Amino acid sequence: MxxxxxxxxxxxxxxxxxxxxxxxxxxxxxxxxxxxxxxxxxxxxxxxxxxxxxxxxxxxxxxxxxxxxxxxxxxxxxxxxxxQRPAPPQKIREPFLIQLFAGHHLDNAQARELVQRQLDRHRALLAGYIEQNERALKGDPERLERYWLAHRTLLLGIESEKTWIAWAEKLLQELDRR
The missing domain is CATH 1.10.10.10 (Winged helix-like DNA-binding domain superfamily/Winged helix DNA-binding domain)
Structure with missing residues (x-):
């Protein structure tokens, strides 16, 4: 819908x-x-x-x-x-998390590789979002003001990617200690 x-x-x-x-x-x-x-x-x-x-x-x-x-x-x-209608919250649908949930089938090196690939993906997404945000901030101020709520979705994307990255980096450290 x-x-x-x-x-x-x-x-x-x-x-x-x-x-x-x-x-x-x-x-x-x-x-x-x-x-x-x-x-x-x-x-x-x-x-x-x-x-x-x-x-x-x-x-x-x-x-x-x-x-x-x-x-x-x-x-x-x-x-x-x-x-104007309230939007219901959506559950996360992330194939990587299912793979991680079944991670007991992986050895430590395989698990590390899986997490590292995901970390690289999220770093690339963050870089793209930051670049898009910089373009928006340098663009037409009237357009940015009119669509300031739409811009907030981009800022949430930036924060979300930062969270994914911090989580994955911590997980890699834990895998290294195992």
């Missing part, structure tokens, strides 16, 4: 094509919500069929027309209603 509202939110910020939407999704919402290219296009078509999106075709030289999606008034109203 939340993909539809992620799509509505991104198109509320700025109309765009399916390709534009996917790029925006990957730079923002994908840090805490996942969707494939196909899911995104299915949702665009569904929202259009429900009258929540308008679609205009933009001619392109030597290519098929580009479809540009924008919220309708009904789409904006649906987003307004949804954003």
């Amino acid at each position: 939340s993909l539809r509202y992620a799509v509505l939110t991104l198109l509320d910020i700025e109309p765009g094509s399916g390709y534009d939407l996917k790029r925006r999704f990957e730079r923002s919402v994908s840090h805490f919500w996942s969707a494939s290219h196909q899911q995104m296009y299915r949702e665009l078509h569904r929202l259009h069929d429900e009258g929540l999106l308008d679609c205009t075709e933009q001619p392109q030289a030597g290519k098929p027309d580009k479809k540009i999606y924008a919220l309708t008034e009904a789409g904006r109203e649906a987003l307004d209603v949804w954003v």
